[in-house]
Amino acid sequence: xxxxxNLKVAYGESTVxxxxxxxxxxxxxxxxxxxxxxxxxxxxxxxxxxxxxRSGTITVDGTEVxxxxxxxxVASGIxxxxxxxxxxxxxxxxxxxxAGQETVKDRRKVPDNIYALFPVLHEMRRRKAGNLSGGxxxxxxxxxxxxxxxxxxxxxEPTEGIQPSIIKDIAKTLNEIKKVYDLSIVVSEQVLSxxxxxxxxxxxxxxxxxxxxxxxxxxxxxxxxxxxSV
Amino acid sequence: MHTTLAFLSIFEGYTGEEVRxxxxxxxxxxxxxxxxxxxxxxxxxxxxxxxxxxxxxxGEFLTIGAYTTVFMSDxxxxxxxxALPWYFPVAVVAAFFVAGAVGFVVEVGMIRFLxxxxxxxxxxxxxxxxILQQVFRLIFGAREDSAVMPDWLMGxxxxxxxxxxxxxxxxxxxTAIGVTGLVYLLMYRSRWGLRVRATVQNREMAxxxxxxxxxxxxxxxxxxxxxxxxxxxxxxxxxxxSPSAGQLYIVDTFLVVVFGGAGSLIGTxxxxxxxxxxxxxxEFFLDGVLAKVFILLTIVGILxxxxxxxxxxxxxx
Numbered sequence: 001x002x003x004x005x006n007l008k009v010a011y012g013e014s015t016v017x018x019x020x021x022x023x024x025x026x027x028x029x030x031x032x033x034x035x036x037x038x039x040x041x042x043x044x045x046x047x048x049x050x051x052x053x054r055s056g057t058i059t060v061d062g063t064e065v066x067x068x069x070x071x072x073x074v075a076s077g078i079x080x081x082x083x084x085x086x087x088x089x090x091x092x093x094x095x096x097x098x099a100g101q102e103t104v105k106d107r108r109k110v111p112d113n114i115y116a117l118f119p120v121l122h123e124m125r126r127r128k129a130g131n132l133s134g135g136x137x138x139x140x141x142x143x144x145x146x147x148x149x150x151x152x153x154x155x156x157e158p159t160e161g162i163q164p165s166i167i168k169d170i171a172k173t174l175n176e177i178k179k180v181y182d183l184s185i186v187v188s189e190q191v192l193s194x195x196x197x198x199x200x201x202x203x204x205x206x207x208x209x210x211x212x213x214x215x216x217x218x219x220x221x222x223x224x225x226x227x228x229s230v
Numbered sequence: 231m232h233t234t235l236a237f238l239s240i241f242e243g244y245t246g247e248e249v250r251x252x253x254x255x256x257x258x259x260x261x262x263x264x265x266x267x268x269x270x271x272x273x274x275x276x277x278x279x280x281x282x283x284x285x286x287x288x289g290e291f292l293t294i295g296a297y298t299t300v301f302m303s304d305x306x307x308x309x310x311x312x313a314l315p316w317y318f319p320v321a322v323v324a325a326f327f328v329a330g331a332v333g334f335v336v337e338v339g340m341i342r343f344l345x346x347x348x349x350x351x352x353x354x355x356x357x358x359x360x361i362l363q364q365v366f367r368l369i370f371g372a373r374e375d376s377a378v379m380p381d382w383l384m385g386x387x388x389x390x391x392x393x394x395x396x397x398x399x400x401x402x403x404x405t406a407i408g409v410t411g412l413v414y415l416l417m418y419r420s421r422w423g424l425r426v427r428a429t430v431q432n433r434e435m436a437x438x439x440x441x442x443x444x445x446x447x448x449x450x451x452x453x454x455x456x457x458x459x460x461x462x463x464x465x466x467x468x469x470x471x472s473p474s475a476g477q478l479y480i481v482d483t484f485l486v487v488v489f490g491g492a493g494s495l496i497g498t499x500x501x502x503x504x505x506x507x508x509x510x511x512x513e514f515f516l517d518g519v520l521a522k523v524f525i526l527l528t529i530v531g532i533l534x535x536x537x538x539x540x541x542x543x544x545x546x547x
Contacts, residue, residue, distance in 0.1 A: 048438050049437070069444075099425075102442075107421070145439070
């Protein structure tokens with residue numbers, strides 16, 4: 001469903017991601033794990049197109065998107081939940097969700113299943129998004145991504161800055177989304193317990209390269225934990 | 231106390247009733263000025279407030295609108311004189327589209343290369359303003375032109391024996407209120423407005439949820455210029471047009487936008503009203519230049535205490 005091949009991303013002279021390849025099958029959830037500064041966010045941003053890659057290919061369901069503007073990538077079926085949520089804080093909750101409907105045909109109203117999945121967003125639909133709590137903003141950012149009817153959902157460190165009790169809820173919601181929407185998920189994370197709750201497969205990223213791959217069934221937790229410790 | 235007395239002394243030599251009627255008439259002439267300021271500032275508030283582009287050529291888009299009206303008036307006078315009473319509303323709409331189309335071309339040809347470089351846009355649009363003025367001079371000549379006004383726009387309405395309200399001023403005001411209403415609906419009730427507001431707030435993220443931010447910029451710039459064109463069209467009801475007509479208003483317009491708080495519709499309206507009214511009333515008693523100095527000093531003072539302008543949206547970011 002998503003195929004990244006020989007990706008290279010650089011800021012000016014300094015290369016952040018080099019020769020990185022991985023693929024995600026339909027309905028599969030893949031986690032990219034790594035410490036801060038290892039290139040997780042850069043990878044996510046270059047898949048959605050906020051950052052342009054230097055070389056390599058990115059295909060979504062067979063469509064090549066590397067080089068395209070991000071709005072075109074969204075139209076091809078990628079959706080992005082960024083680090084720090086980045087909801088449109090001066091817009092209402094409902095307007096935030098509607099902003100995510102840009103690339104779909106029927107955008108007269110917010111789909112009922114979104115509010116069924118996130119009842120709190122329905123309650124707060126007229127509030128400014130900037131006045132929501134971190135956990136509520138995370139739900140909003142996920143809802144905003146889902147309404148574009150993606151084939152691949154990217155989540156960049158969804159647990160960052162969220163209370164531990166809410167992290168469990170996010171994992172539960174993501175598993176529910178997987179069931180209902182049958183989509184592929186790529187999530188970047190540092191929290192192993194959360195990752196094991198949702199991922200089918202996981203990679204470890206270090207200095208812009210994928211250095212380790214594991215299936216959830218056979219995962220060596222101690223080894224992953226070692227990669228994640230400073 | 232002393233200054234207050236000195237200030238009050240400007241009313242000397244007028245009876246109470248005269249002062250009242252002067253105030254009423256000047257307020258109404260202030261309302262006409264408010265309408266021009268508002269129409270000019272709306273376009274600029276959209277362009278500067280939303281896109282952070284300092285468009286020094288904004289005044290020239292007013293001139294484009296005004297010349298479009300003059301051109302249509304000449305055309306109708308020569309070919310279908312019977313349509314003269316009704317051509318004006320059509321000319322206002324035409325002015326919107328002509329100025330908007332020129333704005334669209336300017337965005338594609340120039341502005342889009344200069345986003346994130348406000349000082350360069352300032353210089354480039356200043357150059358554009360000089361080029362456009364020269365183009366007007368070449369096409370329409372250096373002398374002042376004016377459009378034929380339909381009879382229904384002429385004359386005035388006598389409120390009392392010594393207080394008269396000019397009809398063209400009322401028309402100007404009506405147009406300004408109408409256009410402001412339309413802009414409000416566009417910004418807060420339409421998909422296009424949602425795109426603009428999302429893009430202004432977080433350009434990267436707007437793109438990442440599927441909004442075509444480049445096209446949003448293009449149409450936003452064109453709309454801002456189109457509104458300036460409408461200002462130009464209705465401007466012909468109160469004055470004649472010359473190639474440099476837009477220059478007269480550009481400083482005031484920036485003043486309105488900055489004082490109102492960039493990006494705030496309500497702030498722009500309040501600021502246009504306050505500046506136009508103070509200018510109009512002070513102008514009668516002092517002279518034009520002194521009135522301007524007084525207003526400028528007041529605004530500088532207020533902006534020193536409140537640099538963000540009159541209205542800012544309060545939100546946790």
